[in-house]
Amino acid sequence: MIYGLLFFEFFKIGLFAIGGGLVTIPFLFNLAEKYDWFSRVELINMMAVAESTPGPLGVNMATYAGFNAASISGALISTVGLVLPSFIIIVIIAKLMSKYSCNTRVKDFLSGVRPAVIALILWAGIPLAQTSLTSDINIMIFVGILAAMRVWKKSPVFYIIIAALIGIALRL
Amino acid sequence: MVREFIKLFWVFAKIGAIMFGGGAAMLPILKSEVVDKRRYISQEELLDLYSISQCTPGIIAVNIATFIGSKQLGIAGAAAATLGVVTPAVIIITAIAAVLTQFMDNRYVIYAFSGIRIAVVALVINVVIDLARGNLKSWGKVAAFIIALAVLLAFKLSPALLVLTMGVGCVALGELRRRRAK
Numbered sequence: 001m002i003y004g005l006l007f008f009e010f011f012k013i014g015l016f017a018i019g020g021g022l023v024t025i026p027f028l029f030n031l032a033e034k035y036d037w038f039s040r041v042e043l044i045n046m047m048a049v050a051e052s053t054p055g056p057l058g059v060n061m062a063t064y065a066g067f068n069a070a071s072i073s074g075a076l077i078s079t080v081g082l083v084l085p086s087f088i089i090i091v092i093i094a095k096l097m098s099k100y101s102c103n104t105r106v107k108d109f110l111s112g113v114r115p116a117v118i119a120l121i122l123w124a125g126i127p128l129a130q131t132s133l134t135s136d137i138n139i140m141i142f143v144g145i146l147a148a149m150r151v152w153k154k155s156p157v158f159y160i161i162i163a164a165l166i167g168i169a170l171r172l
Numbered sequence: 173m174v175r176e177f178i179k180l181f182w183v184f185a186k187i188g189a190i191m192f193g194g195g196a197a198m199l200p201i202l203k204s205e206v207v208d209k210r211r212y213i214s215q216e217e218l219l220d221l222y223s224i225s226q227c228t229p230g231i232i233a234v235n236i237a238t239f240i241g242s243k244q245l246g247i248a249g250a251a252a253a254t255l256g257v258v259t260p261a262v263i264i265i266t267a268i269a270a271v272l273t274q275f276m277d278n279r280y281v282i283y284a285f286s287g288i289r290i291a292v293v294a295l296v297i298n299v300v301i302d303l304a305r306g307n308l309k310s311w312g313k314v315a316a317f318i319i320a321l322a323v324l325l326a327f328k329l330s331p332a333l334l335v336l337t338m339g340v341g342c343v344a345l346g347e348l349r350r351r352r353a354k
Contacts, residue, residue, distance in 0.1 A: 012332055014229060014230050014231075015229050015332075016229060016331065016332040016335045016336065017229060017230065017231075018226075018227070018228070018229050018230075018335060019226055019232075020226065020231060020232040021193075021231050021232070022296075022299055024231075025296065026331045027331050027332070030330060030331055041289070044289045044292050044293075045272075045285050045288070045289065047292050047295075048285070048288040048289070048291070048292050049265070049268055049269075049272070050265070051192075051193060051292075051295065052192075053192075053261075053264050053265060053268060054188070054189050054190055054191060054192055054260060054261065054264060055188055055189070055191065055258075055260055055261025055264060055265065056188065056191065056198070056231045056232075056233040056234055056257065056258075056261060057193050057231075058230075058231035058234075059188075059231055059233075059234065059257075059258050059261045059262070060261050060265050063261060063262050063265040063266060063269075064265050064268075064269055067265070067266055067269040067270075068269065072266055075262060075265070075266050075269070076262065079258060079261075079262055082230075082231070083230065083231070083234055083254060083258060085229055085230060086228055086229050086230025086231070086234065086235050086238065087230075087234075087238050087250065087251075087254055089228055089229065089230075090228060090230075090235055090238040090239055090242065090250070091238065091242050091247055091250050093224075093228065093239075094238075094239055094242040094243055094250070095242070104346065105343055105346070106227055107227075108342045108343045108345070108346035108347075109227075109339040109340070109342060109343050110227050110339070110342075111313070111342050111346075112316060112338040112339045112340075112341055112342025112343070112345075113335055113338055113339045113342075114303075114307045114313070115307065115308060115313050115314075115316035115317035115320055115338070116316070116317075116320040116334050116335050116338035116339070117303075117335065118300060118303045118304055118307060118308065118317055118320075119317050119318075119320035119321040119324060119334075120320070120324065120331050120334065120335075121296060121299060121300050121303070122297075122300045122321060123321060123324045123325070124296065125293065125296045125297055125300065128292065128293050128296060129293050131289070132289040132290050132292065132293045133290065133293060138290055141287070141290050142290050142293055142294055145290065145291050145294040146294040146297055146298060149294060149295070149298045150298070150301070155192065155193070156192075156193055156291075156295050157192065159291045159294065159295065160288050160291050160292075160295075162291070163287040163288045163290055163291030164284035164285075164287050164288050165284075165287070166287045166290075167283045167284045167285065167286045167287020167288060167290075168280055168283045168284050168287070170283075170287075171283055172283055172286035172287050172290075
């Protein structure tokens with residue numbers, strides 16, 4: 001019954017991850033704790049792959065996570081589950097609305113959701129840091145990369161490649 | 173008719189195959205394909221779609237595809253565009269996942285991923301900083317952020333429940349404020 005469970009969990013993510021692909025990360029961490037589909041370390045590896053391959057980040061993550069949990073059919077089911085809620089909602093909105101805009105209540109809803117989403121992503125960063133920043137050298141590399149990101153706005157792929165080279169050079 | 177569906181699928185499959193990451197990063201690619209080349213929508217409409225896709229659940233690029241497909245050819249069009257934007261990612265990721273599992277015990281791959289995992293933490297923190305600077309512009313929002321974080325740390329609340337509670341709470345607050353203003 002892993003397929004039904006996968007579909008249900010990713011449908012839930014598709015319904016509640018408001019604000020795009022990165023918002024799926026805390027939800028996926030939740031899954032890593034709840035099920036034995038993938039570990040924390042595997043999830044962080046997945047994030048790196050999802051950032052450096054073409055395709056929408058959220059879709060890449062769902063496909064990868066689904067594949068890890070139950071191979072190709074798992075990948076397909078997770079992706080369909082993720083996309084279905086917004087598909088239904090948007091088809092309805094597109095029919096009803098002639099001009100696209102958010103109404104007052106939706107705006108109010110979002111003004112609460114945005115701070116929650118930022119807190120969620122930061123919260124997902126804590127286990128991430130615990131798993132990845134395990135030595136002083138790792139912490140120094142982290143500070144260096146983050147500083148570089150703040151100064152030069154290069155694409156994530158650039159930093160992922162640099163970090164891979166550092167990892168190989170220092171035998172981390 | 174069938175050709176139009178295939179075309180819609182193809183246009184969005186191309187977008188799905190060349191876009192990287194998420195959020196605003198895919199806007200230039202969308203603009204060149206959907207606005208400049210195909211003239212499905214105008215640039216203003218694209219920006220409207222972008223903002224509304226941020227306030228509907230789901231992946232932003234997928235939402236925009238669903239919207240445009242739906243406007244072009246109804247539900248079947250929405251399905252064609254959505255399938256299009258998702259298909260390359262599913263194929264590429266499945267292939268990579270299958271290959272990577274074979275190499276995951278290679279020494280150099282392990283070293284590389286140990287380095288990469290550090291960069292991923294930096295990426296996430298970097299996004300949090302960007303989002304906080306862009307969104308937490310009033311004390312009320314900063315307070316909401318701190319409350320959300322405290323609740324997450326103190327209780328093992330599920331992300332879905334937190335999003336729902338905070339959203340509904342703000343709608344209630346907004347209603348109260350409007351009623352009092354009357």
